[in-house]
Amino acid sequence: MIKMSLNGKQVELDVDSSMPLLYAIRDIAQLTGTKFGCGLGLCGACTVHLDGQAVRSCVTTAAAAEGKSITTVEGLSNDEQLHPVQKAWIANKVPQCGYCQSGQMMSAAALIASNTAPTDSEIDTAMQGNICRCGTYPRIKKAIKEAAKEARADSLTSASAYSEQESQVSS
Amino acid sequence: MNNTILTTKTETELAVDRQSSTVRKVSRREFFAITGATGAGLLLTANTTANTTDKPTNAATEIDAAHLNVFVSIAPSGEVKIVCHRMEMGQGILTSTPQIIADELGADWSKVTAVLGEANSAYGRQGTGGSASIRLHFDHTRRMGAVARTMLEQAAAQKWAVELTDVKAENHTVRNMITGEALGFGELAEAAAILPVPDKTNVSLKKTDDFSIIGKDVALQGVKDIVTAKAIYAHDIQLPGMLIASIERPPVVGGRVKSYDASEAKKVAGVVDVIRLKDRSYPVQVQPKSGVAVLATNTWAAQEGRKKLKVEWDLGANQTHNSDEYKKELKRKVSSPAKKIRSVGQVDSHKFNQRNTLEAVYTMPYHHHMSMETPSATALVKNGEADIWSGTQSPQWGKSLALQELGLDPEKDQAKVRFNTTLMGGAFGRKSKNDYTLEAVELSKATGKPVKVVWTREDDVKHGFYHSIAANYMKAELNDKNSCDYWVQRVAAPPIAWIFNNDSTYLENSDLSLGFADVPFAVQNMSFENQEVSTHVRTGWVRAVGNLNNQFALGSFVDELADKAGISTIEMWMNLLGEDRQFNPREQGFEGYTHYGQTVDKDNTDYVLEIARFKRVLNRVAEEANISQELPAGEGWGISVGYSFNSYVAAATKVRVTGSQVTPLEMHTAIDCGLVITPDRVRSQMEGAMIMGLSMTLESEITVKDGAIVQNNFYDYPSSRMNQVPPMFVHIIDSDYAPGGVGEPGLPPILPSITNAVFHAIGKRVRDLPVSQSL
The missing domain is CATH 3.30.365.10 (Aldehyde oxidase/xanthine dehydrogenase, molybdopterin binding domain)
Known part of the structure; x- marks a missing residue:
C-alpha cells in the first residue's frame, strides 16, 4: 500500500512499490489525464507535480510518492475556475491532438508557480522536456506568457483561484 | 423513435443504426460500485442493447433530442449535436466538419456540440487520410446540413401555412419573411424530425458569400475537454x-x-x-x-x-535486409534507365551537353510517424x-x-x-x-x-508502417534562357502496395502522382521513370507520403540549377514553371495521373494544376520572409514550393550553420488551399508541418539492421523540441478555388527549404537526409 495525497485527497494505492507512478495514477487510481508517451522520461507526456515540482511519472516509482502530495492535471483546477494555464491554452487554441497537453500544462504550471515573468529562454528551458509531435510550441510559448501575466496579476491581489488551488493541493 | 434517416441508406445500414452502441461516462457513484476504486475515475460502458432510434453516435444518450438525419440532432432547448464522422487526430476536423454542417443548417455555433461518430456506413466514407475530409467531402458534408435546414424550414412553413420560399433559417431560428415571426430550432425540431427526409441532391446550398460560419475562426470543439483531461483517447x-x-x-x-x-x-x-x-x-x-x-x-x-x-x-527471409546497403542499391538503380511513367518530347536520343547539365541523386531514409499516443x-x-x-x-x-x-x-x-x-x-x-x-x-x-x-514506445517505433526509403535521380540541361529543354527524373522506393500484394515491385500510378510525374514544368523534353525494387519492411502512408522524397529532390534540384545558372532560386522556379496556364498531367503524357482522387473534367477544372497558384505562394513567401535581405556569413535562406492534395505550399527557412550544427532562425509558409473552412486550423497545421519538417530533415531516420528496426524511442528517433523551434509565420492566400487539403501539403516543401538554406549559408549541398548524417 502506498499512501499519498492525490489532488488533495488522501489515498492508499495497492501497488508494487516499483510500479511507475504513471501506472499507479492511470490504472489503479484511474485518473487517465496523465499520459504515457515514452516510458523513459524523454517526452514529458506523463508530467505531474510531486510536492509542487514537475516530475515525469513514468520514471518516478510509486514508492517515491509515499507520503507526498501529487497533483495531476485533474487537480489543476476545479470545474468552476480553470487554472490560468488552462484558460490561456483555450484562448490561444494551443491543442491539436491534445494528447501531450496535460503534460505540457503541468510543466507550464510548475514554471509559472516559481516564475511569473519567464523569458523566452526560461520557457525553453522549462519546456524542452515536453515533446509535442503536432507542433504546438509557438502557441504554448505564447500561452505561458499570458498565463504568467494572469498569475502575476493574481499574486498581487493574492486572492486567486490558482493560489487557492495550490494551497489546497499542498495541504 | 423516428424514421428520419437518409434516403440513401441500405437495409444493412439501418440494421447497424438500430443496433448501434453508445458509450457513456458512468457516474462516480456507479464507478465506485463497479470497481471499488478510490479517486475520480473515468469509465466507459458499452450499451449494446438494441435501440430503435437512429442514433449512430457515441455521445451520452439524449433522449429528448430530435434526429433530423444521422448527422444532426436538436434538443427542445435548441442545443444542436452534430456528428463528425471523420476521425480527429489533431487536424481539427472535429471543428471543421461540424462547422460546414452548422453553416448550411443556419445554426448558432455557440449552441453546437460536435460528437465523434462511430464506424457506420450511413455516414459515407470515414477513412480519414489523404487530407481528404474537406477536399473530397465538402459537398456531401454541406448537404447534410442543408437537408436538416430544409426540414426545419418545411416544419416552419407548415406551421405558418406559407410557402417554403417564404421562410428562412438563420442564426438558429426560422423566420417568416412575410410576417417577421420567428421560431427557434428547438421549437421546430420535433415537427421537423417526422417529416420525410429531402433528397440530398435537391436541397439548396448557400452561396459562398453567404457563409457565416465557414471561413471563420470559431471556438474549437473539444478543446475544453482536452485541457481539463476529460477528452478520451x-x-x-x-x-x-x-x-x-x-x-x-x-x-x-x-x-x-x-x-x-x-x-x-x-x-x-x-x-x-x-x-x-x-x-x-x-x-x-x-x-x-x-x-x-x-x-x-x-x-x-x-x-x-x-x-x-x-x-x-x-x-x-527479411533478416538479410540492411537499410544502408539497400539505400546504395536504390541509388544504383535510379542511375540507369527504368520503366517510363511519363514521356514528353524526346530525351533518350538527346546527347546531353555535360557543361550545362546537372545530375544529382537524392535520398531520404525510412521515417516513422511517432505520434505521441502509441x-x-x-x-x-x-x-x-x-x-x-x-x-x-x-x-x-x-x-x-x-x-x-x-x-x-x-x-x-x-x-x-x-x-x-x-x-x-x-x-x-x-x-x-x-x-x-x-x-x-x-x-x-x-x-x-x-x-x-x-503499445510501448519501442513497440511503436519497431513495428510501424514506415515512409518508404527512397532515391530520386534528377538530370537536366540548362538552355540559354536559364531554363531547361531536357529533363530526366527517376525514383526507386518500396511500394506501399507491397503490403497488399507480395508481387508488387513498382510504384503505383497513385504514388507516382505525388509530386513525381506531375511536375508541371514548361520543358519540352522530359522523361519520368520508376525503377523496380524488392520490399522488406512494412511501408505505409506517412504525412504527405511520396511527396516527401519527391519534393525534397525537386526542390533541391531547382535550387542547384539556379546556382549553376547563376540566378536566384525563385527565378529558376518561374522559368521552369513557364507561362500561367492550367496543367493537367493526364494531357501531358501521364495518363495514369490520379488527381488525388478528384474528378476532373472540362466543367470542373478547380483541381487541375494552376501555374499561377504556384507562383502566387512562391512570391508571397519570398516577400513575407524578405529572402533577398543581406545576411551575415554562415546564414542563409532556402525556399521551395510544391503542390499536393490539391493545395499549393511554398516554404522559406533561414538557418545559421556553425560547424555541423544547423540552427533554424525563422520559418515561413504560404499556402493556397482554396476556400478555407477554419483559418486557425490551417495555420496550426502549417506550424505543425514546419516543426515536424525540422526534425525530419535535420536529425531523425529509421534504419534497419538484419531485418530489424534499429531505433527505439525519442532518444534515437528525435522529434523537434521547443528550444529547437524558431519564430514561424503562416500566410494564407485568399482563394475561391474549391477547398484543397491541409493536413499534409505543408510538410514536403519544408525539407528542401532547410537543405537549400544550409547550402546558401555555407555552400554545402545536402543530398542525403537527414542533414546530421551529411554535414
Missing part, C-alpha cells in the same frame, strides 16, 4: 474486469515464434495469462504481426511479465459479438477486418460488431492501419475478457 478506455496486453512481436517482418517459455512471466504479480497470437501469412496487409502477448490486470504488470518472456524466433485499442468479444474502441483513422475498414477476424459475415453481421472511436493522440497516417485493433479483438476472443492492447 484510446489509451484511456477502462472496462470492468479488463486485462491489459503487452505483446512481444517478431523483430523482422515475416518472422514467427519458434518457441517460447512463459513460466517466469506468469510468476509476475498481476499477470493473468500469456497467449501466443496466431501466425499470419503474406501479404502482410494490415494484420497483426503475431507474437506472444502477456495479459495482466495493469499495464506495468503486463510489461514486467513481458520482460520475463523467453521467445525464440524464426526470423524468415497505438492502442480495446475489445470485448462475447457471444459471437464484439464491442471495440479504437483510436483509428479507418473505423469502417477496422470494422470490416474485425468482422472477418471473428468469422462473421461482412454484410449480414454488421450489427454484431460495434466499432467505437476515440480521439487519436496524433496519427499522421499510422493509425489508418488497424493491426493493433485486431490484436485486441484476437486476444479478447481468446480470453473471453475485455482486453486493452497498449
Whole structure:
C-alpha cells in the first residue's frame, strides 16, 4: 500500500512499490489525464507535480510518492475556475491532438508557480522536456506568457483561484 | 423513435443504426460500485442493447433530442449535436466538419456540440487520410446540413401555412419573411424530425458569400475537454474486469515464434495469462504481426511479465535486409534507365551537353510517424459479438477486418460488431492501419475478457508502417534562357502496395502522382521513370507520403540549377514553371495521373494544376520572409514550393550553420488551399508541418539492421523540441478555388527549404537526409 495525497485527497494505492507512478495514477487510481508517451522520461507526456515540482511519472516509482502530495492535471483546477494555464491554452487554441497537453500544462504550471515573468529562454528551458509531435510550441510559448501575466496579476491581489488551488493541493 | 434517416441508406445500414452502441461516462457513484476504486475515475460502458432510434453516435444518450438525419440532432432547448464522422487526430476536423454542417443548417455555433461518430456506413466514407475530409467531402458534408435546414424550414412553413420560399433559417431560428415571426430550432425540431427526409441532391446550398460560419475562426470543439483531461483517447478506455496486453512481436517482418517459455512471466504479480497470437501469412496487409502477448490486470504488470518472456524466433527471409546497403542499391538503380511513367518530347536520343547539365541523386531514409499516443485499442468479444474502441483513422475498414477476424459475415453481421472511436493522440497516417485493433479483438476472443492492447514506445517505433526509403535521380540541361529543354527524373522506393500484394515491385500510378510525374514544368523534353525494387519492411502512408522524397529532390534540384545558372532560386522556379496556364498531367503524357482522387473534367477544372497558384505562394513567401535581405556569413535562406492534395505550399527557412550544427532562425509558409473552412486550423497545421519538417530533415531516420528496426524511442528517433523551434509565420492566400487539403501539403516543401538554406549559408549541398548524417 502506498499512501499519498492525490489532488488533495488522501489515498492508499495497492501497488508494487516499483510500479511507475504513471501506472499507479492511470490504472489503479484511474485518473487517465496523465499520459504515457515514452516510458523513459524523454517526452514529458506523463508530467505531474510531486510536492509542487514537475516530475515525469513514468520514471518516478510509486514508492517515491509515499507520503507526498501529487497533483495531476485533474487537480489543476476545479470545474468552476480553470487554472490560468488552462484558460490561456483555450484562448490561444494551443491543442491539436491534445494528447501531450496535460503534460505540457503541468510543466507550464510548475514554471509559472516559481516564475511569473519567464523569458523566452526560461520557457525553453522549462519546456524542452515536453515533446509535442503536432507542433504546438509557438502557441504554448505564447500561452505561458499570458498565463504568467494572469498569475502575476493574481499574486498581487493574492486572492486567486490558482493560489487557492495550490494551497489546497499542498495541504 | 423516428424514421428520419437518409434516403440513401441500405437495409444493412439501418440494421447497424438500430443496433448501434453508445458509450457513456458512468457516474462516480456507479464507478465506485463497479470497481471499488478510490479517486475520480473515468469509465466507459458499452450499451449494446438494441435501440430503435437512429442514433449512430457515441455521445451520452439524449433522449429528448430530435434526429433530423444521422448527422444532426436538436434538443427542445435548441442545443444542436452534430456528428463528425471523420476521425480527429489533431487536424481539427472535429471543428471543421461540424462547422460546414452548422453553416448550411443556419445554426448558432455557440449552441453546437460536435460528437465523434462511430464506424457506420450511413455516414459515407470515414477513412480519414489523404487530407481528404474537406477536399473530397465538402459537398456531401454541406448537404447534410442543408437537408436538416430544409426540414426545419418545411416544419416552419407548415406551421405558418406559407410557402417554403417564404421562410428562412438563420442564426438558429426560422423566420417568416412575410410576417417577421420567428421560431427557434428547438421549437421546430420535433415537427421537423417526422417529416420525410429531402433528397440530398435537391436541397439548396448557400452561396459562398453567404457563409457565416465557414471561413471563420470559431471556438474549437473539444478543446475544453482536452485541457481539463476529460477528452478520451484510446489509451484511456477502462472496462470492468479488463486485462491489459503487452505483446512481444517478431523483430523482422515475416518472422514467427519458434518457441517460447512463459513460466517466469506468469510468476509476475498481476499477470493473468500469456497467449501466443496466431501466425499470419503474406501479404502482410494490415494484420497483426503475431507474437506472444502477456495479459495482466495493469499495464506495468503486463510489461514486467513481458520482460520475463523467453521467445525464440524464426526470423524468415527479411533478416538479410540492411537499410544502408539497400539505400546504395536504390541509388544504383535510379542511375540507369527504368520503366517510363511519363514521356514528353524526346530525351533518350538527346546527347546531353555535360557543361550545362546537372545530375544529382537524392535520398531520404525510412521515417516513422511517432505520434505521441502509441497505438492502442480495446475489445470485448462475447457471444459471437464484439464491442471495440479504437483510436483509428479507418473505423469502417477496422470494422470490416474485425468482422472477418471473428468469422462473421461482412454484410449480414454488421450489427454484431460495434466499432467505437476515440480521439487519436496524433496519427499522421499510422493509425489508418488497424493491426493493433485486431490484436485486441484476437486476444479478447481468446480470453473471453475485455482486453486493452497498449503499445510501448519501442513497440511503436519497431513495428510501424514506415515512409518508404527512397532515391530520386534528377538530370537536366540548362538552355540559354536559364531554363531547361531536357529533363530526366527517376525514383526507386518500396511500394506501399507491397503490403497488399507480395508481387508488387513498382510504384503505383497513385504514388507516382505525388509530386513525381506531375511536375508541371514548361520543358519540352522530359522523361519520368520508376525503377523496380524488392520490399522488406512494412511501408505505409506517412504525412504527405511520396511527396516527401519527391519534393525534397525537386526542390533541391531547382535550387542547384539556379546556382549553376547563376540566378536566384525563385527565378529558376518561374522559368521552369513557364507561362500561367492550367496543367493537367493526364494531357501531358501521364495518363495514369490520379488527381488525388478528384474528378476532373472540362466543367470542373478547380483541381487541375494552376501555374499561377504556384507562383502566387512562391512570391508571397519570398516577400513575407524578405529572402533577398543581406545576411551575415554562415546564414542563409532556402525556399521551395510544391503542390499536393490539391493545395499549393511554398516554404522559406533561414538557418545559421556553425560547424555541423544547423540552427533554424525563422520559418515561413504560404499556402493556397482554396476556400478555407477554419483559418486557425490551417495555420496550426502549417506550424505543425514546419516543426515536424525540422526534425525530419535535420536529425531523425529509421534504419534497419538484419531485418530489424534499429531505433527505439525519442532518444534515437528525435522529434523537434521547443528550444529547437524558431519564430514561424503562416500566410494564407485568399482563394475561391474549391477547398484543397491541409493536413499534409505543408510538410514536403519544408525539407528542401532547410537543405537549400544550409547550402546558401555555407555552400554545402545536402543530398542525403537527414542533414546530421551529411554535414
